[in-house]
Amino acid sequence: MVIIENSSMAFKLLNGVFCIYKPSDLHHRILRWALRTNLCRDLNELPRASAQSLVKIEPPDENSSEYRVTTVPDIRDHPLLLGPAFEKTDFNIRIAHFGVTEMAGVTVCGVGARGVGALRSMSHRNPVCTYHIQGKFGLRTTNYLQTGRVLERTTFSHVTRGRLERFLTFYQGQFQRHIQSSYGVDPRSQTAYELRARGLVRPRDDSLQLIYRLKLVDFQPPYFTVEVHCINETDTFLMKMINDIAEDCKCSAVVTRLRRIRCGNFTLEHALVRSDWTAAGIITNIQECAVAADREMALLDEPFLQRIPAETLEERERIPNVLRLVRE
Incomplete structure (x- = not known):
């Protein structure tokens, strides 16, 4: 002390x-x-501090x-x-x-x-940040927030917890493929396995938004809460993601609460x-x-993974070390 x-x-x-x-x-x-x-x-x-004497x-x-x-x-x-x-x-x-x-x-x-x-x-x-995003089914607004101007009202009685969790799992898998495509690696190749085995893989480009995990922590219609682990995110990206998930569930949703519980x-x-x-x-x-x-x-x-330029994917597969470990 x-x-x-x-x-x-x-x-x-x-x-x-x-x-x-x-x-x-x-x-x-x-x-x-x-x-x-x-x-x-x-x-x-x-x-x-004590004044000096003259x-x-x-x-x-x-x-x-x-x-x-x-x-x-x-x-x-x-x-x-x-x-x-x-x-x-x-x-x-x-x-x-x-x-x-x-x-x-x-x-x-x-x-x-x-x-x-x-x-x-x-x-x-x-x-890598973690967010708890609370959404509300049945509304669509101009700014994806509950305070925005209402554009549409939809029904949501057909949305169940299992259906929403399946869409979240699908979205998580789609974003995981983006990290491999940013390095130009075939997801089914040995190089992709070695890339994932190194631990947490960060996107090469800082402008690429990537979601590592999506988890439904609360479901009480019309309200639901999603836990998001992401990197390079923006507020608009997170709010639009809730809207896109609701669209896949054949309804609409707005964000009522956006809370960050972890930042690195x-x-x-x-x-x-x-x-x-x-x-x-x-x-x-x-x-x-x-x-x-x-x-x-x-x-x-x-250490960061950097892609070595190659002409085709087949040529990269023939090279033993397609990716090399460098320091930025």
Whole structure:
């Protein structure tokens, strides 16, 4: 446990990656403003570092024939002269994967030069995120959300839990084939087996959305909840996926709740609730998230599979090592 003696010490400790729980209907700009406001308020309430004394040399006078060295308070460091020690612009805060305003859940942030730099590096390789998406059958809107303008109303009494789970399994298989096609590998080849045997396979292109798992966690018509493990996702992609699944079930659906429960190595256990968005809470959270941040940074050195150009698929099958292990 770190004992904070003054505001300058607290400001130096605000340098790293931390995790918060973002409420829904909160824009990322308002979120950044709230964090800066809380940090500025808390640090200005802490005592300042002791002001330095001003050394003064007095010449000889009628009472003394020698020079005298004395110290007096330096009024240049007086709070009434300087004003508040910190302003909102003194805190450099970066937010990763903020999504739409309606999205809630785990949000990774960085503060200070070290935190912002680490967060920028981690953003180059999008982490695998987990979402709980709640949908509602029977509606179709302009923006795939319940708050959008209604375009269509459909019946959903024919949709059962088993039927919905079968479509989710089908969708999961379709996305798994995309990762192999991005490397130009036949799914039935030995090369594809070796590709999957290496562990979690990430898409070569950062613009390729990939779903690793789809699971139905709750089904109470008209509401249902789907757990999604994905990478390179966008909010529009996730909401449209719910709409597409409902279309395959011969109905329509909208998103009523979008919640992220995991972002890479950061989980709900790391996330700070809104009442803990204080200087003391963030400093403590930076230390608690250090292990998760180090694991995310280690992914930057993870070997990546790169495709070797070949003329045809048959020629690639004749080459023993079609894929080679390189470091980006």
